[in-house]
Amino acid sequence: MMKKWLLATGLLAIFALSNAQAETVFVTLEKDNAIAVVDPIAGKLLKTIHVGQRPRGIALSVDNKLLYIATSDDNTIRIIDTTTLKEVGQLPSDKDPETFSLSPDGKQLYVSNEDDNLVTVIDVAAKKSVKQIKVGVEPEGIAVSPDNQWVASASETTNMVHWINTKTLEIVDNTLVDPRPRAVAFTADSQQLWVTSEIAGSLTILDVKTKKILKTVKLEVQGVTAEKIQPVGIAIDKNRRFGYVAMGTANRVAVINAQTFAVEKYLLVGQRVWNLAFSPDQKRLYTTNGISNDISIIDVENQKVTKSIGVGRYPWGVVAKP
Amino acid sequence: MKKIVTLALYSLFAMQLGFPHCVLAKSKAVTHPQKKAVSKKTEQIQTVKIAYFTQEQQAPAALSNLDPFIPNKGVEGANLAISDNNTTGQFIKQQYSLTKIIVGLKGDISQEFMKQVPTDTPFVLVNLPAAQVNKLADLPQAQQKLIFDVASIDDGLRNEQCRANVLHLLPSRAMRADALAQWMMKKRWTKWFLVVGTTPEDKLYAAAIKRAAKKFAIKIVAEKNWTHTFDARRTEQSDIPVFTQNIDYDVLVVADEQGAFGEYFDYRTWIPRPVIGTQGLIATAWHKTHEQWGAIQIQNRFFEQAGRAMDEPDYGAYLAVRAIGEAAVRTHSNQMQTVKNFLLSDQFTLQGYKGNPLSFRRWDGQLRQPILLAAPRSLVAVAPIEGFLHPKTELDTLGFDEPESTCRKK
Numbered sequence: 001m002m003k004k005w006l007l008a009t010g011l012l013a014i015f016a017l018s019n020a021q022a023e024t025v026f027v028t029l030e031k032d033n034a035i036a037v038v039d040p041i042a043g044k045l046l047k048t049i050h051v052g053q054r055p056r057g058i059a060l061s062v063d064n065k066l067l068y069i070a071t072s073d074d075n076t077i078r079i080i081d082t083t084t085l086k087e088v089g090q091l092p093s094d095k096d097p098e099t100f101s102l103s104p105d106g107k108q109l110y111v112s113n114e115d116d117n118l119v120t121v122i123d124v125a126a127k128k129s130v131k132q133i134k135v136g137v138e139p140e141g142i143a144v145s146p147d148n149q150w151v152a153s154a155s156e157t158t159n160m161v162h163w164i165n166t167k168t169l170e171i172v173d174n175t176l177v178d179p180r181p182r183a184v185a186f187t188a189d190s191q192q193l194w195v196t197s198e199i200a201g202s203l204t205i206l207d208v209k210t211k212k213i214l215k216t217v218k219l220e221v222q223g224v225t226a227e228k229i230q231p232v233g234i235a236i237d238k239n240r241r242f243g244y245v246a247m248g249t250a251n252r253v254a255v256i257n258a259q260t261f262a263v264e265k266y267l268l269v270g271q272r273v274w275n276l277a278f279s280p281d282q283k284r285l286y287t288t289n290g291i292s293n294d295i296s297i298i299d300v301e302n303q304k305v306t307k308s309i310g311v312g313r314y315p316w317g318v319v320a321k322p
Numbered sequence: 323m324k325k326i327v328t329l330a331l332y333s334l335f336a337m338q339l340g341f342p343h344c345v346l347a348k349s350k351a352v353t354h355p356q357k358k359a360v361s362k363k364t365e366q367i368q369t370v371k372i373a374y375f376t377q378e379q380q381a382p383a384a385l386s387n388l389d390p391f392i393p394n395k396g397v398e399g400a401n402l403a404i405s406d407n408n409t410t411g412q413f414i415k416q417q418y419s420l421t422k423i424i425v426g427l428k429g430d431i432s433q434e435f436m437k438q439v440p441t442d443t444p445f446v447l448v449n450l451p452a453a454q455v456n457k458l459a460d461l462p463q464a465q466q467k468l469i470f471d472v473a474s475i476d477d478g479l480r481n482e483q484c485r486a487n488v489l490h491l492l493p494s495r496a497m498r499a500d501a502l503a504q505w506m507m508k509k510r511w512t513k514w515f516l517v518v519g520t521t522p523e524d525k526l527y528a529a530a531i532k533r534a535a536k537k538f539a540i541k542i543v544a545e546k547n548w549t550h551t552f553d554a555r556r557t558e559q560s561d562i563p564v565f566t567q568n569i570d571y572d573v574l575v576v577a578d579e580q581g582a583f584g585e586y587f588d589y590r591t592w593i594p595r596p597v598i599g600t601q602g603l604i605a606t607a608w609h610k611t612h613e614q615w616g617a618i619q620i621q622n623r624f625f626e627q628a629g630r631a632m633d634e635p636d637y638g639a640y641l642a643v644r645a646i647g648e649a650a651v652r653t654h655s656n657q658m659q660t661v662k663n664f665l666l667s668d669q670f671t672l673q674g675y676k677g678n679p680l681s682f683r684r685w686d687g688q689l690r691q692p693i694l695l696a697a698p699r700s701l702v703a704v705a706p707i708e709g710f711l712h713p714k715t716e717l718d719t720l721g722f723d724e725p726e727s728t729c730r731k732k
Binding site for chain 1: 406409410413414616619622623644648651652671672673677678679715716717
């Protein structure tokens with residue numbers, strides 16, 4: 001009897017423990033018109049859910065209950081319940097949404113409309129588009145600062161970061177950066193904006209206060225030609241110790257000291273690494289590898305790639321839900 | 323009534339693009355006058371002046387009616403790039419203007435260049451056959467200008483006949499032939515049967531193919547001139563099987579730039595072999611099947627503007643205007659020498675929707691770029707092909723590299 005009870009509590013404890021660690025990773029699959037649901041601890045693809053044409057950008061709501069997914073070829077952002085995995089609504093993103101960013105309070109969503117040179121501002125609760133802001137040619141990377149003051153929008157062909165004031169929803173400044181800027185990311189303290197430039201193979205760090213360039217970091221890997229180094233996704237840890245940059249066809253993630261901006265390491269991951277996301281506890285970093293059709297898991301503390309999990313065709317965006 | 327509606331629609335369209343005054347007219351310069359001193363604000367705006375110079379071409383004899391003759395190849399690419407540049411320009415107080423000059427069929431291009439290209443316009447896109455490019459480049463009026471050759475593929479213009487005031491946007495024949503050869507090396511299809519057409523351009527294409535074969539140790543096992551008819555009914559049934567008989571080869575390479583007979587080879591050869599060259603698998607700067615690296619974006623934007631797919635001269639003109647824009651934005655200048663210096667510097671990189679950044683070869687003014695290898699309805703590969711190495715940039719495995727160039731710019 002006692003033994004049985006012990007076993008039961010033991011099992012319960014193990015269950016509780018694994019549950020505490022458990023998290024779910026969602027990956028958009030551009031070519032499968034689906035999202036992959038992954039248990040990263042077990043290293044398993046749990047299921048694949050059809051969502052719509054060409055899903056790319058993905059984000060979690062503030063309370064983690066909803067997923068927002070840009071289905072580019074359907075010209076809409078779909079809202080998926082993270083428990084039932086069923087679609088519960090849509091947001092009017094206008095044409096060809098690819099990347100978007102949610103305000104820290106979850107009230108606004110800002111979408112890049114690449115074909116129309118616009119940023120669409122959506123009121124999430126009302127599911128209505130409230131404004132369209134004219135930006136440069138082919139807007140792509142977009143981010144809202146954690147202090148909710150700024151929206152940074154990068155246009156790929158104009159080679160600029162446009163600074164949009166979140167109160168007035170107008171562009172107040174523009175910063176010229178290296179050719180073909182792709183992704184933008186604010187540091188947690190909202191003091192810096194990091195920008196990757198795909199064809200220059202560089203990372204530019206901007207000072208949010210002055211909107212000027214603090215530093216340009218050229219990414220170089222021995223034995224890899226400069227043209228293969230095409231940086232895209234960025235992830236910076238909360239304490240601004242390290243920033244990580246996905247390097248596209250160089251198949252590596254650059255580990256950058258976020259204080260000195262020195263590149264400390266290049267981690268070899270899957271082919272054409274595209275976007276990055278931290279686990280909720282920031283102990284792991286997930287990468288989407290577009291050509292090898294998998295995600296890699298990086299152990300952040302040891303800066304080592306520990307696992308790769310096949311997910312489906314053209315994994316693009318990734319988020320991790322606790 | 324219908325006419326008025328069309329005209330109104332056109333004006334609306336033109337206005338959207340930011341060209342309120344651009345109406346194509348024969349032998350007439352069409353400029354957008356920048357009204358001076360409208361307000362203090364406009365005075366600070368820097369205008370970058372670009373001209374587009376071309377001549378009407380006789381529609382060539384068509385092999386079939388499948389592809390309509392497109393008279394305005396090139397200019398639509400320049401229009402799109404001007405609109406892109408102006409979108410960027412609005413944020414930094416720059417404005418880009420395009421003066422279009424279209425010389426009539428019988429017009430004298432040198433005369434018209436002197437008469438119509440404004441002296442204050444330092445950048446001139448030229449869309450003309452190869453033989454006419456230097457006629458313009460050598461004019462005294464062209465010495466303080468930078469000429470962008472957006473259409474020629476001639477190797478001579480990039481070698482012994484090169485000019486210091488000319489940049490070439492499209493890949494030369496040598497670059498194309500090298501691109502094909504790299505892919506053939508990868509496939510190990512290294513025994514070529516070369517079929518050459520009758521025009522001087524066909525001979526130049528064949529020369530590039532032979533140069534590439536030598537460079538990559540490919541064997542040309544047979545070479546024949548096509549002297550037969552250009553009539554489909556007769557050709558495909560009897561001539562081609564006989565013409566290709568008794569030769570042991572891996573691929574048939576056809577040199578027929580006009581498209582007079584090359585399409586007839588596929589499926590009609592004596593033994594089953596693929597066709598490459600000017601037909602079959604082609605090497606090109608741009609192709610409608612290309613959608614990687616953001617290319618789908620520009621394909622869509624172009625189609626929306628022009629109502630047709632983008633062709634090579636359109637791409638050449640687009641890149642030329644974008645290159646000027648990129649240099650003018652980075653240098654904050656609209657001056658020829660400043661822009662030119664930047665274009666030829668290491669800092670210059672241009673996004674060309676082909677993955678690798680594009681830049682100019684300093685030794686011959688050629689734009690270095692990846693080359694698409696395309697079948698009619700699918701993109702087969704993009705050269706340089708993986709494994710062909712180069713100490714500086716793999717893009718320079720295509721065409722004339724610095725040591726082999728015979729360009730001594732004057």
